[in-house]
Amino acid sequence: MKRKASLPLSYRLAVTSRLLAAVVGGYMLASLASVCLTLWLPISRADAVVSGMLSSFVFYLLAVIWCFACRTAARAWFGVLVPSAILATLAGLAYWMAHP
Numbered sequence: 001m002k003r004k005a006s007l008p009l010s011y012r013l014a015v016t017s018r019l020l021a022a023v024v025g026g027y028m029l030a031s032l033a034s035v036c037l038t039l040w041l042p043i044s045r046a047d048a049v050v051s052g053m054l055s056s057f058v059f060y061l062l063a064v065i066w067c068f069a070c071r072t073a074a075r076a077w078f079g080v081l082v083p084s085a086i087l088a089t090l091a092g093l094a095y096w097m098a099h100p
Helices: 009-040 045-069 073-098
Strands: none
Touching: 009 045, 009 073, 045 073
């Protein structure tokens, strides 16, 4: 019997890295976007929280699509971590402005 050729280890690691970027990085991006929208929207606090939470699903979806649409796993991580860093900075700025 012939053995089936398996996929190379580099391919498996690249897919695993993309999966981690999509799941972990996407969750981080979605939660930071939710926090930023909650802090920065000029509406009542309850409406801002609901709007932030509902929009987090869109951010998570876009992050997952981004991670599997990129050519490389490094670009997928870069595309998730850079916006997350920007959103974390904006959230910290909003917190710092509210609590001098």
